[in-house]
Amino acid sequence: MKKPTVEQPSYHHGDLRAALVAEGMRQLGGEGAGDLSLRGVARAVGVSATAVYRHFPDKDALLSAIAEEGFRLLGQAQRAAFGAARGAGGRAFQASGSAYVRFALANPALFRLMFARPTAASRQSDAAAFLRENSAISAPPGVDRELFALQAWSLVHGLAMLMLDGLAPAEDMLIEGVLSATLGPDC
């Protein structure tokens, strides 16, 4: 019996876990509103609400998985921006910071979700690790590198949050202005 590569409704879904995470990302995508419901994503995937519990112990676990995927994408965006700017010969670290903020603005609901959970402060390591590495590279000589990293992270994270909340206008020029003022012209 051949494996059906086309969509063919069957009792077993195949890879429900991935589908749930993907659908969750989709519902949060764009300018999407705040909270998604477990039943909602299950419905969208075409599966019963309780089927989710075969793959996640509870709703929070599903949200955490989605957040994790978000952190993966964020790290990826940062790396891409860093590489591109370094290739073009300048301000690579600042470029990665700017990518951080732009990612938040492009995926507001996802970004909020990623940081709105006191639980599970473990798996953010991807984005965090990137920041630490590259801040070590980009730190001005003579300053504590850990401190510089935290400072840079605080700056971009705070700016992203404030813009998301509408407390600062979400303009690209403003992002560059704030970042270059702190990170210095040679980052």
Place this chain on the structure above:
Amino acid sequence: MKKPTVEQPSYHHGDLRAALVAEGMRQLGGEGAGDLSLRGVARAVGVSATAVYRHFPDKDALLSAIAEEGFRLLGQAQRAAFGAARGAGGRAFQASGSAYVRFALANPALFRLMFARPTAASRQSDAAAFLRENSAISAPPGVDRELFALQAWSLVHGLAMLMLDGLAPAEDMLIEGVLSATLGPDC
């Protein structure tokens, strides 16, 4: 008929709106968990769930009122720290920033609530106004004051959020370190 100053159960509550906001603050207080329920605060106040709707059009309005009160307290804490530090002769602006972060750490749930609503980016003016005023005073000469204000705000807000999320250890020394590094030794 004299007005009873002691607690005496009566059909009409007296000042239910204020009581609801107060109870909401109380439930969010301390290390308190995430979200509070409309029915929950109503129950705690000793009133029916639907009585809330005589004072707030919906749950979001109640949360907004609580958030507003939070902003009032935050501004108050900042002002106090600023005044005290100036009296003691130094680093007043940095002190207000440090107060910002410490407020967030002392009231995690409230702080999250305050900034977790895309709606109503209007009434934060209290804390925001304070920041603008005093950053104008404290800005180093020759830099855009609006930009300096936003930069400072981003830094403290980001630091507060990261510490709340457990992505940076919530240590007082670290706060001072991050703030003094950016705001300069003469703020």
Place this chain on the structure above:
DNA sequence: GCAAGATGGTAACAGTGTCAACATGAAAAA
């Protein structure tokens, strides 16, 4: 004193997260 409006309560509805019990199908054991 009385009508009117502000403030409170009850009952109900749709929607949610979650659990227990059952159904199905695919892979392991015979």
Place this chain on the structure above:
DNA sequence: TTTTTCATGTTGACACTGTTACCATCTTGC
């Protein structure tokens, strides 16, 4: 191949939530 086992998906139910329509009570201006 047949059988057993186990991961995966379903149905039904429960307690809880925000919200609405309607009824009860108190306060107050005439």
